[in-house]
Amino acid sequence: MIEVNELTKRYGRRTAVDHLSFTVRPGQVTGFLGPNGAGKTTTLRMILGLDAPDGGTATVSGVPFRDHPRGLHHAGALLDAQQVHGGRTAAHLAALARSNGIAARRVEEVLEEVGLAGVARRRIGGFSLGMKQRLGVAVALLGDPPVLMFDEPVNGMDPEGVLWVRGLFRRLAAEGRTVFLSSHLMTEMEQTADQLVVIGQGRLIAAESVQDFAARSSRPEVLVGTPQTAELAAVLTAAGAVVAPEGSAGAERLTVAGLPPGRIGALAAEHGITLHELTSRRASLEEAFMQLTADSVEYRTGRS
DSSP, X not given: OEEEEEEEEEETTEEEEEEEEEEEOTTEEEEEEOOTTSSHHHHHHHHTTSSOOSEEEEEETTBOGGGSSSGGGTEEEESXXXXXXXXXXXXXXXXXXXXXXXXXXXXXXXXXXXXXXXXXXXXXXXSXXXXXXXXXXXXXXXXXXXXXXXXXXXXXXXXXXXXXXXXXXXXXXHTXXXXXXXXXXXXXXXXXXXXXXXXXXXXXXXXXXXXXXXXXXXXOEXXXXXXXXXXXXXXXXXXXXXXXXXXXXXXXXXXXXXXXXXXXXXXXXXXXXXXXXXXXXXXXXXXXXXXXXXXXXXXXXXXX
């Protein structure tokens, strides 16, 4: 388990992490979200003892990570796959294993698991970004730790790699491990994470399930398909709904907010309007994220 309590980090006059508190529990994948500059990487570095906080605490399995002897047995992390020296080979995991009291056969096991066993003797400078990400995952897995942290792990991966790593995270969580995953890819979070920790400008915005967070977005919508869009739009608007065309002009679909599907169907039947589709639209994690972090965006584009 990872516990963060009132964690604070300042760089000069800028507060990167501001009295941040949350808990990451075992047995589930917890996503870590926030706009650029929100303090995610700084938080991960403080959890791992790579940066010292100006206030507060961060513990891994109840104690600061620096207090764990042979740290790879307690937590594995991938923060930046590009940091490894290009002149090394994937076999440098053997040195990491020796320094942490890990059996040499474990190196072969993790390289096989991430799909790099066949290129273990090649220099890392010739690896693609996706291959470097796989190597970073192998390092994180090396000590078979109960706690795992990953910062943007699917960057540069092809579709097969993304599918593989998604399944890996789910399996690790199912084994009872603590999996903490930072990513900007909302679709990946929706398909991989169970819980979310969302921050903005170094402060906590939300710590809850993916479903609960997504439900915070604008009111639920219903997608309606009908060849009589104009007639149905008039009926639903009169009943208090907000109706908008879905898709290109002339498309026989409407997006309806403010009325449940059953009421929409009853009104259509009452007015003799044919329906081809009536579907509740699941709240979008991306929409909820954009709405709830709008005031925390550090770098804005010139147009909305």
